[in-house]
Amino acid sequence: MATGHLTIDLDAVARNWRALNAMTAQGTTTAATVKANGYGLGVERIATALARAGARQFFVAAAEEGAAVRAALGPDFWIGVFSGHMAGDAELIRDGNLVPMLNSGEQAARHMQALPGHPFGVQLDSGMNRLGMEPAEWQSLREMLLAAKPELLMSHMACADEPGHAANLSQKRAFDAMTADAGVPRSLAATGGTLLGRDYHYELVRPGIGLYGARPFENAAPVVTLSLPVIQVRTVEKDEAVGYGWTWGAERPTRIATVSAGYADGILRVLSNRAILWAGETACPLVGRVSMDLLTVDVSALEHDPESLDLVNAAHGVDELADEAGTIGYELFTSLSRRYRRSYTGG
Missing domain, CATH: 2.40.37.10 (Lyase, Ornithine Decarboxylase; Chain A, domain 1)
Structure with a gap:
């Protein structure tokens, strides 16, 4: 054949998830990030292998990706959507039973109006200045959103692949300040944050690139x-x-x-x-x-x-x-x- 042959080791993906899961404290859930078609490796096969390894919660970038993961896994798994509730997403979110991470007051209003009572999470900006509610916006909406019972409060780290970077502790402190006494599960760590240690794990970690055998998880099995x-x-x-x-x-x-x-x-x-x-x-x-x-x-x-x-x-x-x-x-x-x-x- 005149095309390349890409071989993907699903057992290695499962071993990497188990290895990262073993780093977390009791009471911390290890989710799996499978956005971008399972990082280009085929989300149906990747997500299924991770589910067999023990993953029960998954994250994707967009609602369309979430629908594909739902089709692959069936109804018994939690699927979060980083981009939140975008215009036109209500049907996908409802039918796929997806959990949008609301990034702004605009998204919060859209979600509450279109899908009252449907599960959601909230993404907070702890210093990356990319996605999520900034502290002032969160403070103005906090009481209302907490009363609606979000399933997760999350943020994302800018420099977690550099363990000594000052941004890591700065973002952790900002996240702690925004989520203190919220009484809601929290997530700050992707792969890099998981490797930083249990102070960064909270109730949920959500590794991505480390599952697929790449840095910053230096001990990952090649995939x-x-x-x-x-x-x-x-x-x-x-x-x-x-x-x-x-x-x-x-x-x-x-x-x-x-x-x-x-x-x-x-x-x-x-x-x-x-x-x-x-x-x-x-x-x-x-x-x-x-x-x-x-x-x-x-x-x-x-x-x-x-x-x-x-x-x-x-x-x-x-x-x-x-x-x-x-x-x-x-x-x-x-x-x-x-x-x-x-x-x-x-x-």
Whole structure:
């Protein structure tokens, strides 16, 4: 086949959830964030594996995503929506029994009018200045919203992947001040906050990226292998160039494999002349520019022409590839192409 093969280890996803769950104190629930189609890995299979591992509460970014998770899991799971109650969402929220995290007074009014009595949570801004009610708005609405019995008060941390950053304690103190004596379950920590320790756990943590085997959960089990098929191998002679723009030239006779993948598959163009592909334990550098459908890779170190090369595997994970691209694992996960042939192990 001329498309890459993406293998997703569902048992590794489950192990990562259990490992993060084991870090929390008794009385803290470990939810699972499965937004963006399970971080690009297929939300139906990911959510089902997490449910089997023990997760009972899930978070998504938008109501449409929540409807997909509900369809996959059935009625017996709690599904929160970070974007809250957007205009036009009432039917999705009601029919999917979703729990919007209300981000503003406007959303609160919309929810109470459209779905009186329907469960909701409240998102508070503790200093990230992105989503949630700021302290003054929350103070003006607090009594009314608490009387309506929210199921969760939450906020989100800006710098939790940097344990020593001053923002972590600052946001915790702000969150504590806004939620003191509220008598409602609270959540501040995603993956990074979970790793900061139990002072940040409150009644619920909601890891995301750590479930999928990436930083900041350094001890996570690897989840993804991405193997790319080789279409053709040729010898490029000394002083010949490769690819668009002739950005790489051979200093000696070089065996070049043309690989079926490119930026249409989520392999960022910035990886040109930077990325490393792998044949077992042998490193094979990407040379020349990443094009839409093709890569060119130096396989001179191999004794035989390869049938495929790995871009991501257990030894060279998504974080290492992200380092080569100057980005983060989140971006690479969510850029994975629909062209890849996908298979799942475990679960």
